[in-house]
Amino acid sequence: MTDAAIVEQGESAHRSLWGDVWVQFRSHKGAMAGTIIFGLICLLVAVGPYIHTIDAQYLDYRAKNAGMSWAHPLGTDNYGRDMFAQILQGGRTSLAVGLTAMVISLVIGTLVGVLAGYFRWLDGPLMRLTDLFLALPLLPLLLVIVMLFRDTLRAAFGPETGIFLLIVGVIGLTSWMQTARIVRGDVLALKEREFVLAAKSIGTPPRRIISRHVMPNVLSPIMVSATLGIANAIITESAVSFLGLGFPPDYPTWGQLVFQNQNFIDLHPERPIIPAIAISLTVISVNFMGDGLRDALDPRIRGR
């Protein structure tokens, strides 16, 4: 082989980062299973209501407490509402709440953590703020906030969007502290590594040191927080709804379905169990996706 041929071969063998990540992600069986299950859940929740067209809110008294049938695949509840339609409708809300609240808490947590870890003068104030939020009793606080702002937001954005924004905002704003602490710890350790010093000696400004050298290396803990955050948000939303201050009772979410139907667990065990399974499946599949993504993004694990 001539020199020119070797050079050409070298240049054609260019690997793209995301190509490598995808190859590694695919080889992680748990992550692939998680992705497929999560994809199916999303698809079902998004498309389902157009196929199974019964209104989730429609009260069909003559068919209350019905078992499984073609008209009502998962039966009806004690008011005669179709369970399957409720689960599809509730899934949309629960997933939207989970994902949005996770994104909010992740953005705040990462921002606070990175700033506190990287800039020494911000460390004290920001971490004391984090401690302050951690010390707040969460549930009473949630209830007070919901009480205070529900009506204002409803008036401004309409009943459904208003309450959605409120719940998502409140969950996001009260669950970022763990992420912030973990990220800060990692940033503190990374900041002293020589490659950060090397970047400084090159003249890379702090914002690009953070985006290029620090952020990619704290991705693992952020990934873990993200996947746990979705689960946490779905469950917190259920708790708030259960206390009557979340979404109104005629507006189903998975958490609410579990609570509404738990009284009937002796007679109709499938009614609380099916939405509970939906919650667990979502949480587990997202967890596995996060695990796979974390491995795929780490070049030291990739290719093993």
Place this chain on the structure above:
Amino acid sequence: MLDEAPKILVSVRGLKMHFAIHKGLLRRQVGTVKAVDDVSFDIYEGETLGLVGESGCGKSTAGRSILRLYDPTDGVVELEGQDIVPVTGERLRDLRPAMQMIFQDPQACLNPRMTVGSIIAEPLDEHLKLSRTERRNRVNELMDAVGLNRDFANRYPHEFSGGQRQRIGIARALALNPKFIVCDEPIAALDVSIQAQVVNLLEDLQRKFGLTYLFISHDLSMVRHLATRVAVMYLGKIVELAPRDALYSAPMHPYTQALLSAVPDPDPNAAERKERIILEGDVPSPANPPEGCNFCTRCAQVMDICRKIEPEWRDHGNGHYAACHRLGEA
């Protein structure tokens, strides 16, 4: 150096780098670690100044302060006549390309999440506006210059051996055509066979690009091989500075004598005959250095005056500088 007066590239005057110690509930300052305490020397263009000393004597801190990776407490560092100590922010950033650093730990100085190509290209991205092809060509050039296969540009640092990683670090330091490079123990973490390769590479690059090195090391034989002049540091101060041959053949300062006597001799007969000066005790804490001469607690030839008055930094002819009371009386 030759007849014509050599040009001074870097001039360090009275450089001090003190770190505050905070203790207690209120984080009050209870003292300072004098990592580098009043250090002065010049580095001529094209030479290699070796900086030697035992662990913790402030060699690395001195190197990093000169590159303005720390904010020095006091002193003047002139790079081509411009004092860079008071410069900050964007103007300091513009000065960065002229001075670069090669690090001790080749594993830790490369970001594990970046490919070799992007690591070498980082200085280019920061300071130059190059098109994709220009950038790739420059990276290829640099990889050729340090003897790395071009195909490795898409690999990650963990896929390389220590010597290859050090070459990546060197390529990154060379990217912006610097004049002055601080080599912070670049061979300390490497295998002996690889050390020779890296040192030869450094020499080749110096010849090719006209580089000036500040070579920090505790390996005296390697410094003897590489350096034009050698400075010996002890507890934050330079105790002796001399052209290489003068320092190795006729060391003046008792510390340098002790240090040189510790270098292993490859000839077993000579090694047996050799008299070693064994220093007692430990290096005093730089937070609480002794009064008078820093070396007075361990010096074999200590006198009363050494415990009271700090010795003066004096020229003893032919560019041989030392700070010791013994030399004054001779």
